[in-house]
Amino acid sequence: GGVLYLLSWNGKATSIVHIEPAAVIYADSPYARFKVLIELNQAGLEYGLSREAQQLLDAGKRTQRW
Numbered sequence: 001g002g003v004l005y006l007l008s009w010n011g012k013a014t015s016i017v018h019i020e021p022a023a024v025i026y027a028d029s030p031y032a033r034f035k036v037l038i039e040l041n042q043a044g045l046e047y048g049l050s051r052e053a054q055q056l057l058d059a060g061k062r063t064q065r066w
Contacts, residue, residue: 004066006057009043016053 002020006013018037025033039053048054060066 004060006066013049013053013057014043014045015040016049016057018053018056 002018005017007015016037016039020035022033022035037053037056039050041047041049049057057066
């Protein structure tokens with residue numbers, strides 16, 4: 001599960017916000033219920049997304065999640 005918010009520029013992903021429930025919730029940190037990935041880049045940035053964010057998008061596309 002989870003939610004993905006994606007910003008693109010000229011058809012290329014530039015920024016991403018991904019929120020999903022945490023796999024494990026520990027007793028000493030009960031408010032850490034979510035795993036959050038936020039990556040904000042400038043629209044014209046030539047480098048694109050980080051490796052972690054790109055892998056998340058690719059995995060979601062392969063499983064037809066997004």
